[in-house]
Amino acid sequence: MSVIPSIVEKSIIRFDVDQVRKDFPVLFQEVYGKPLVYFDNAATSQKPQVVIDSLKKYYSEYNANIHRGVHFLSQKASQAYDDVREKVSGFINAKSEREIVFVSGTTEGINLVASSYGRKNFSPGDEVLISTMEHHSNIVPWQMICEERGAILKVIPISDSGEILMEEYKKLLNSKTKFVSIVHTSNSLGTVNPVKEIIQLAHEYKIPVLVDAAQAVLHEQVDVQDLNCDFLCFSAHKMLGPTGIGVLFGKINLLESMPPYKGGGEMISSVSFEKTTYNEVPFKFEAGTPNIADVISFGVAIDYLLTSDRKAIAEYEQKLLSYAIKSLSDIEGIRFIGTAKKRTSLVSFVIDGVNALDVGMSLDTQGIAVRTGHHCTEPVMDRMKVPGTIRDSFAFYNTMNEIDKLKEGLIKAIRLLKK
Amino acid sequence: MNNKGISAIEDEIVEEFELFDEWTEKYEYIIELGQKLSDLDEKYKIDSNKIKGCQSSVWLNAYEKDGLIFFEADSDSTFVKGEIALLIRVLSGQKPADIVSNELAFIDKIGLRQHLAMTRANGLASMIKQMKLYALGFQSQEKA
Numbered sequence: 001m002s003v004i005p006s007i008v009e010k011s012i013i014r015f016d017v018d019q020v021r022k023d024f025p026v027l028f029q030e031v032y033g034k035p036l037v038y039f040d041n042a043a044t045s046q047k048p049q050v051v052i053d054s055l056k057k058y059y060s061e062y063n064a065n066i067h068r069g070v071h072f073l074s075q076k077a078s079q080a081y082d083d084v085r086e087k088v089s090g091f092i093n094a095k096s097e098r099e100i101v102f103v104s105g106t107t108e109g110i111n112l113v114a115s116s117y118g119r120k121n122f123s124p125g126d127e128v129l130i131s132t133m134e135h136h137s138n139i140v141p142w143q144m145i146c147e148e149r150g151a152i153l154k155v156i157p158i159s160d161s162g163e164i165l166m167e168e169y170k171k172l173l174n175s176k177t178k179f180v181s182i183v184h185t186s187n188s189l190g191t192v193n194p195v196k197e198i199i200q201l202a203h204e205y206k207i208p209v210l211v212d213a214a215q216a217v218l219h220e221q222v223d224v225q226d227l228n229c230d231f232l233c234f235s236a237h238k239m240l241g242p243t244g245i246g247v248l249f250g251k252i253n254l255l256e257s258m259p260p261y262k263g264g265g266e267m268i269s270s271v272s273f274e275k276t277t278y279n280e281v282p283f284k285f286e287a288g289t290p291n292i293a294d295v296i297s298f299g300v301a302i303d304y305l306l307t308s309d310r311k312a313i314a315e316y317e318q319k320l321l322s323y324a325i326k327s328l329s330d331i332e333g334i335r336f337i338g339t340a341k342k343r344t345s346l347v348s349f350v351i352d353g354v355n356a357l358d359v360g361m362s363l364d365t366q367g368i369a370v371r372t373g374h375h376c377t378e379p380v381m382d383r384m385k386v387p388g389t390i391r392d393s394f395a396f397y398n399t400m401n402e403i404d405k406l407k408e409g410l411i412k413a414i415r416l417l418k419k
Numbered sequence: 420m421n422n423k424g425i426s427a428i429e430d431e432i433v434e435e436f437e438l439f440d441e442w443t444e445k446y447e448y449i450i451e452l453g454q455k456l457s458d459l460d461e462k463y464k465i466d467s468n469k470i471k472g473c474q475s476s477v478w479l480n481a482y483e484k485d486g487l488i489f490f491e492a493d494s495d496s497t498f499v500k501g502e503i504a505l506l507i508r509v510l511s512g513q514k515p516a517d518i519v520s521n522e523l524a525f526i527d528k529i530g531l532r533q534h535l536a537m538t539r540a541n542g543l544a545s546m547i548k549q550m551k552l553y554a555l556g557f558q559s560q561e562k563a
Contacts, residue, residue, distance in 0.1 A: 033441070355498075388474060416447065
């Protein structure tokens with residue numbers, strides 16, 4: 001009689017990293033004569049061959065402007081483009097594809113909501129809540145609209161381990177709060193926030209919540225109906241897709257209540273010099289010729305993820321994380337910045353007596369790509385009392401062996417820099 | 420006083436870097452230069468002397484003696500300090516007019532610029548700009 005394999009054994013069977021790596025051509029190259037180790041996935045992920053091929057196929061076989069052309073190519077391109085909206089809707093479990101607005105990326109999505117929703121709904125004295133661990137993209141648009149509308153930006157504090165202080169959050173919620181905008185997964189600390197609970201608490205005061213899911217979508221399944229978020233943004237390039245395209249999800253009644261953000265073609269219903277009427281949601285927010293090629297490629301990236309075993313991927317990435325923490329902990333003078341209980345597959349740290357930039361450059365000479373600095377989250381660096389960190393962010397095509405190389409690389413860098 | 424002109428020193432540096440084939444070796448040499456450069460006196464590490472970069476900070480102090488400008492500087496990054504060492508070697512002890520007019524072609528020639536990401540290259544650029552501004556300041560004082 002056979003023994004039922006444990007979950008771990010199962011995941012080994014289901015997930016073969018060597019096989020997966022073959023899908024990512026960029027990984028097979030040498031940098032300064034050393035095999036590339038790519039640990040800057042939180043900045044942008046690498047692209048599978050099928051995504052790269054789809055861009056070439058679009059431009060060589062059916063490039064045309066969409067929705068207006070009566071000709072064959074235009075119809076083919078329109079169909080391919082429209083299919084992706086439906087695909088995205090399914091990917092995050094939206095109720096309808098009308099809730100999916102294509103934007104250039106997470107940053108534009110947040111700017112759209114801050115500008116359109118904020119301009120209509122914020123009054124002097126109103127409060128907008130964000131957390132200490134936000135990316136600059138989820139700080140600056142709110143600062144801008146708050147300044148314009150005379151509203152006040154309030155910041156939820158975080159603990160030393162990099163977790164949102166929920167009791168402090170509850171205290172900040174009040175009748176003046178008009179919006180909460182919160183990061184799902186921190187790009188600099190790795191913290192995965194209890195967004196569902198954050199949303200529930202805000203909804204008790206009927207406050208809408210935007211979720212910045214840029215760092216989440218590659219690593220876990222994000223379900224907008226389960227979260228019950230009002231808005232959610234993410235970027236294709238951080239989830240195997242091309243740059244320059246992203247998604248704003250918004251509940252349909254909210255999107256319908258909001259004024260357009262940019263004017264131009266595609267977003268109109270009819271135009272005269274006296275009066276223009278706007279197209280319906282989501283087209284109302286998509287002025288101009290859209291990013292057709294990248295939307296189509298984005299669809300291929302979603303297909304790639306959906307046909308992968310996402311549970312196995314998540315388990316594998318958590319193993320990479322545990323291995324990295326255990327392995328790097330031996331390094332003398334290392335201090336991890338961001339030690340939340342629930343974390344995504346990245347480590348952020350400082351090492352006593354050496355500068356993060358110098359370490360990053362030394363790793364680069366050894367073929368290891370990491371990110372150093374404040375990671376566009378200056379306030380969180382101030383909170384953690386460090387000028388910047390060394391961040392290694394993993395994806396499912398990374399290996400334990402690469403983490404061993406990182407450790408060797410760090411030891412070499414420290415030896416050189418402490419001479 | 421520095422006996423050599425700026426171009427002559429630049430040529431020397433370019434020659435030195437020709438010994439290295441790979442970027443790794445250049446990186447390690449610049450680190451070594453940074454480690455050798457003496458620290459700036461704490462009294463000069465003040466905000467008015469600070470050039471804030473994206474990933475590192477630089478403190479630059481300048482003074483004039485017998486019509487020549489002298490620089491001393493420091494950084495929290497050893498690599499940036501190594502870059503500073505090169506800039507000081509070229510520009511410190513020179514005449515204000517020479518500092519202002521020189522285009523520092525050696526930076527391209529030794530392959531430094533192409534290896535720097537924009538943020539860091541900008542840090543180097545703002546350092547050079549600040550050095551030239553000091554020189555301009557002393558130059559206009561002289562004329563006044």
